[in-house]
């Protein structure tokens with residue numbers, strides 16, 4: 001039960017999940033996974049929990065789905081070791097979304113149309129290294145920067161051997177963590193994807209998409225920017241060709257976004273003091289993205305589920321009458 005704690009006071013309402021004290025400890029991976037299991041155990045009817053792969057050192061990479069919608073979006077955190085706060089954010093978003101699903105019929109209908117898959121912790125080994133011995137570490141356990149390990153055009157290569165950051169690896173998708181994300185994207189055919197990073201309070205949203213995809217991307221990016229207050233990175237500054245988001249846009253010709261949380265840019269994990277503000281700015285992002293995808297892709301909402309409790313007594317009566325007739 002040691003894992004059941006809370007962030008910044010009682011931000012989860014009745015349920016407590018993380019604690020400031022426990023956030024930046026070597027147990028973060030285990031704590032997050034336990035919390036994902038708790039959410040799934042609390043709401044088994046409309047959540048799904050699965051492992052999508054494992055890190056170099058064999059740590060499980062978990063994905064949690066909220067809602068039953070066949071269409072879905074991906075929200076992903078912690079490609080980079082020192083950016084572990086993004087993993088906490090995604091896990092708390094998952095918990096809040098599950099609570100809302102349970103309470104609110106309108107939200108339930110939307111999430112049963114477009115569900116949300118969370119992969120809070122993509123790089124468990126890198127996060128552990130940053131938490132224990134090397135605070136500025138971004139790469140995975142093999143010294144490959146996972147967000148340089150996707151095939152993206154125009155990416156400048158600056159580091160040519162394993163390093164704490166920016167080494168792209170021997171070839172694209174050479175790492176088990178990026179393979180897990182890639183295969184999960186192919187399997188689920190997401191409508192869009194969010195990748196959380198830190199820091200700088202920015203939204204990256206463009207990577208050479210044109211036409212309809214460009215229009216959708218711009219419109220959603222503006223909504224994200226006004227919800228969070230994060231600056232939209234202009235097209236002229238978006239030609240770097242780095243990472244998951246650029247790969248997703250190019251590979252699927254669909255919108256995808258990198259959200260950089262946090263103000264402090266000192267090459268170290270964000271101080272916990274920033275979390276309260278980050279949570280406030282990002283807590284509604286999952287629902288905002290679901291609603292925007294429903295809108296821009298003109299997705300028909302599923303019909304509301306009929307309450308079977310109302311029908312059951314009649315059905316019981318008629319079948320018992322039949323039984324009497326048959327006798």
Ligand SMILES: [Zn+2]
Nearest residue numbers: 080083197198
């Ligand atoms: Zn990053």
